Amino acid sequence: MVNTKVNLGGLEMATPVATASGTFGYGTEYIGAVDYAKLGAVTAKGIRLEPWPGNAMPRHCEVPGGLVNAIGLQGTGVEQFLSITVPWYREESAATAGRSVPLIANIWGGSVDEYAEVARRLGDAVDAIELNVSCPNVKSGGHTFGQDPAVLAQVVRATRDATRLPLIVKLAPNVPSIAPYVAACEDAGADALSLINTIPAMVIDIERRVPVLANRSGGLSGQGIHPVAVKLVHDAHRATRLPILAMGGVFDARDAIEFLLAGATAVAVGTATFSDPGVVAAVHDGIVDYCIRHGFSSVTELTGNLAE
Amino acid sequence: MTDEKCKVVSHDDIGAGYRYLVLEAPRMAAELEPGQFVHVRVPALEPSALRRPFSVFDADDGCVTVLYKTVGRGTAALNAVRPGDTISVLGPLGHGFPMKCEVEALLVGGGYGVAPLHFLARRFVAAAGLPRPRLFIGGRTAADLLAVDRFRQLGVEVTVATNDGSAGVKGLVTDPLDDLLADFRRHGTRFELFACGPDPMLHAVALRATGTGSKGWISMDRHMICGVGACYACIQRTVRGNSRCCIEGPVFAAEDLVW
Numbered sequence: 001m002v003n004t005k006v007n008l009g010g011l012e013m014a015t016p017v018a019t020a021s022g023t024f025g026y027g028t029e030y031i032g033a034v035d036y037a038k039l040g041a042v043t044a045k046g047i048r049l050e051p052w053p054g055n056a057m058p059r060h061c062e063v064p065g066g067l068v069n070a071i072g073l074q075g076t077g078v079e080q081f082l083s084i085t086v087p088w089y090r091e092e093s094a095a096t097a098g099r100s101v102p103l104i105a106n107i108w109g110g111s112v113d114e115y116a117e118v119a120r121r122l123g124d125a126v127d128a129i130e131l132n133v134s135c136p137n138v139k140s141g142g143h144t145f146g147q148d149p150a151v152l153a154q155v156v157r158a159t160r161d162a163t164r165l166p167l168i169v170k171l172a173p174n175v176p177s178i179a180p181y182v183a184a185c186e187d188a189g190a191d192a193l194s195l196i197n198t199i200p201a202m203v204i205d206i207e208r209r210v211p212v213l214a215n216r217s218g219g220l221s222g223q224g225i226h227p228v229a230v231k232l233v234h235d236a237h238r239a240t241r242l243p244i245l246a247m248g249g250v251f252d253a254r255d256a257i258e259f260l261l262a263g264a265t266a267v268a269v270g271t272a273t274f275s276d277p278g279v280v281a282a283v284h285d286g287i288v289d290y291c292i293r294h295g296f297s298s299v300t301e302l303t304g305n306l307a308e
Numbered sequence: 309m310t311d312e313k314c315k316v317v318s319h320d321d322i323g324a325g326y327r328y329l330v331l332e333a334p335r336m337a338a339e340l341e342p343g344q345f346v347h348v349r350v351p352a353l354e355p356s357a358l359r360r361p362f363s364v365f366d367a368d369d370g371c372v373t374v375l376y377k378t379v380g381r382g383t384a385a386l387n388a389v390r391p392g393d394t395i396s397v398l399g400p401l402g403h404g405f406p407m408k409c410e411v412e413a414l415l416v417g418g419g420y421g422v423a424p425l426h427f428l429a430r431r432f433v434a435a436a437g438l439p440r441p442r443l444f445i446g447g448r449t450a451a452d453l454l455a456v457d458r459f460r461q462l463g464v465e466v467t468v469a470t471n472d473g474s475a476g477v478k479g480l481v482t483d484p485l486d487d488l489l490a491d492f493r494r495h496g497t498r499f500e501l502f503a504c505g506p507d508p509m510l511h512a513v514a515l516r517a518t519g520t521g522s523k524g525w526i527s528m529d530r531h532m533i534c535g536v537g538a539c540y541a542c543i544q545r546t547v548r549g550n551s552r553c554c555i556e557g558p559v560f561a562a563e564d565l566v567w
Contacts, residue, residue, distance in 0.1 A: 025538030029555075031396060032309040033536070045540070053550050060533055060541045062358050067533070072551055074540045216447055223356040251355060274534050275349060276313050277398070 002291040003298040004284070006040065006265050008243050009191030010166035011102060011128040013040030013266055017256070017284045020247045020270030021046055021106035021170070022071065023221075026081075026295045027076020027089040027308060033277035036097035038219065038265060043104040044085070046132050047120075049079040049084050049114055056214035066222020066249070067271055068201045069171040070215035073135060074110060078121050081105070084305040086125050102127035104168065108135065112158045115145075120162040129165050131190075134172035134197035136219045138167035146172040146197075160189035168245060170194040171236070173225075178232050179239040182185045184269050193236060194268070196229045196243040221271040230262050237304050251279060253286020260287070309536065312336050316393045317371060324451040325378045326420065327363075327387070334370040336399050342428035342525055343404025343559040346372065347535035349396040352385040356488060360386065361397065361532050363424040363504065363558070366457070372397070375423040375454060401535050402558050404524050408432060411498035413441035414488070415464075416481060416513050418505025424527055425504055426455055433462045440464065441502070442488075446509065448479025452476040481505075484510045488502050489516060500561070503527065514562035524562030528553050 004015045018041040024030060027042040036042075054074025061068045076085060086103065093101045105126040109115040119129055133146035133155055145155045156169055170187045171178065173196040185193060198219025203212040211217065229248025236244055246264035249271070250256050256267040272279040287299060296302060314331040321327050322411035336346065347359040360382040366373040373375055378384055391393060397544045405428050413432060415425040432438045447453045453475055459466050469486045470477025477484050492499055503513040517524025530542035530553035538554030542551045545566040551557065 023534075025534075025536070029534070029536045033311045045538075054540060054543070057543050058531060059543065060539075061532065064355075066356055067358065069533070069541065071540045072422075074543070078554060223354075232347040271356070275356060276396070276540065 002288045003300075004288065006300055008128070008166065008245055008266050009168065011041065011104070011192070013102065014099070015040035015284050016103070016266040016287060017262070017280055018245060018266055018268040019043055019273065019280070020268040021132065022271055023270040026076070026085045027103060028092045030277055031092055031096050034273065035281040036093055036101055037099070038281045039097065039101050041102040041104050041127070042089070042093065043106055043130055044081075044089070045075050046073045046106045046108050046135070047075050047078055047081050047118065047200065048073075048109050049078055049081065049118055051075065058212060058214055061212045061218070062068050063203060065222055067226030068203055068213065068218040068273070069198070070213045071292030072215060078118050078253045082121070082125055083274045104128045104130050106132050106170070108132040112155050114295070115155050116158040116162040119159045122163065122165070124165065126165065128168055129159070129163055129195055130168040130170050131159055132170050132197075134170055136198060136217070146181070147175070149180045150228070151183040152181060153188040156185050156188035156190050166191045168192040168194050170197055172197050173199050173228060173232055173248075176287065178235050182236050182239040183243070186242055190264070191241060192243045192245060192246065192265075195236060196225070196232050196248045198267065199225055199228065221249070223251055225249045226255055233259055233264050234262040235294050250283060253283050253290060256283045256287055257290050257302065259308050260299070261304070263304040265300070265303050309399060310335060311396055313394050314372070315399045316389055316391050316395065319389055320390055322454075326476055327376060327500065327529065328365070328380070328388070329374045329376065329389070331372045331374070331397060332370060333372040333397060335340045336366040336397065337370050337372050340367040340400040341404040341407065342431050343424050344402050345535070345558060346374065346397050346399035347401055347419050347532070348374075348386070350385045351393065351395055352388045353382065356403060357382070358533055361401075361554070363527065365423040365432065367427060368430075374554050398535060402554055404558065405502055405527075405559050407438070409439055409500050411439070411448060411536050412492070413439045414485070414499050414501050415441050416485060416501060416503040416505070416509070417442045417443065418509040420454060420479060421503075421505030421527070422454050423504070425502060426458060428502060429459060429462050429464050433464070434567070441521040441558055442468070444469070444481050444485045446470070446505070450473065454544055461529070480512070481509060482516070485516070491494055500523065511567050513518045514565055514567070517562040525559050526562050526565060527559045528557050
């Protein structure tokens with residue numbers, strides 16, 4: 001019997017498998033196709049104070065090994081999230097999972113104050129907050145806050161002061177070194193880190209000589225980014241004691257176990273669910289099998305457990 | 309909605325790039341409504357490749373039939389699927405056509421857009437209290453007119469138009485439709501339009517419904533990722549803002565669409 005429970009900066013997860021923000025709607029869309037009993041947490045799509053329309057179409061392009069998207073954070077505002085989305089999620093997810101599955105709200109804003117205000121209004125309606133400071137697809141907000149450690153620290157501190165919930169900061173991959181960003185988050189009071197967000201990317205239609213995406217560029221996700229993510233999780237783990245939620249091209253249990261050995265406490269499945277909603281369950285079961293095969297009694301023993 | 313592992317019953321090439329794919333899918337066949345779609349994992353593509361959405365031509369006796377045209381990498385790879393293979397199909401997905409109509413039902417299809425209209429026609433013909441629909445079908449050439457015999461077997465009156473005049477009226481599908489609508493106006497006959505096909509055709513059909521006191525039900529096709537409403541990639545502009553084609557559609561009321 002393998003103990004699959006993990007603690008992500010105060011967020012108790014029954015399994016180390018979560019869903020990645022932006023790939024799982026507001027948590028109920030995949031009911032019927034995903035085995036929620038295998039999930040340790042669900043991360044909802046990003047929200048800010050008011051509803052946001054997102055980018056023009058086209059918003060995505062399939063590429064070898066992945067997907068480039070520029071959805072642009074279309075989503076609901078915090079009030080509708082609290083009044084409709086959360087109660088609906090609680091009821092539906094518990095019914096399908098047979099237990100409650102923690103909900104992580106992913107939040108973003110156009111200013112430091114907006115981040116803090118969204119966190120404050122969430123109160124204790126969700127189980128954790130993930131700060132999106134690294135979306136490449138919106139001009140103001142998102143990415144700009146994650147590219148400067150000093151600005152990053154301001155956002156994290158302001159949000160920290162506005163919530164008692166476990167606070168997870170989602171970092172951008174496109175930085176020269178992850179260590180200063182990790183340190184900024186830790187010093188400003190973050191409880192956990194999540195990485196990586198998508199990698200800025202662009203696709204050009206050579207016949208029409210125009211960018212494929214209406215937003216011109218987008219973010220790359222999928223199998224192709226997995227080794228990049230493993231390196232960043234490894235580097236971040238070496239730079240901090242904060243627990244890490246790792247995401248980026250998890251398509252099977254091997255990908256997830258790589259993340260855990262690199263230093264992650266939990267993993268999130270994202271783009272893989274689009275092609276196969278069964279990946280969540282396969283990743284969970286594969287991690288348990290691996291623990292049995294290698295004589296680990298708890299998934300927590302895998303974190304950072306590289307044979308050096 | 310489930311991820312059903314379906315055995316391929318048949319996969320017939322009917323020429324000009326069109327194929328019928330028949331799947332053994334008892335659960336889905338029982339639940340599907342006309343205008344809904346299924347999201348197919350193409351086995352020959354790499355594991356990370358996205359699913360491909362298809363509207364449903366027919367759902368009956370535990371089987372689901374898809375009529376598709378080979379247009380790109382995904383459908384080309386789907387060609388390799390053989391009877392006896394098992395493929396993963398997510399569905400039923402989306403909101404389909406209303407199964408309610410108390411006036412003349414006019415179906416307007418272009419190319420493989422006739423697929424969901426065939427399923428709709430089958431249900432209309434089988435149900436008590438629904439009108440026997442008429443079909444207006446358009447294509448570039450005679451080779452792009454699909455399933456005409458299948459509609460006629462249902463007792464549906466079919467009017468054909470081709471751009472090159474190789475079959476039926478030479479011109480757009482809306483040309484013969486407009487003749488009938490003029491006749492309807494003269495006699496005060498009320499009607500609803502049900503359409504699926506290329507965007508310009510759909511826009512033309514929607515214009516013939518909005519502002520005329522008639523309803524139009526328009527099946528849109530937008531590039532999709534998840535197919536279940538989770539990713540917000542397949543946006544259709546509507547009076548409500550940026551709507552998701554996969555879950556708020558693919559069938560929209562004509563009056564709600566913003567072109």
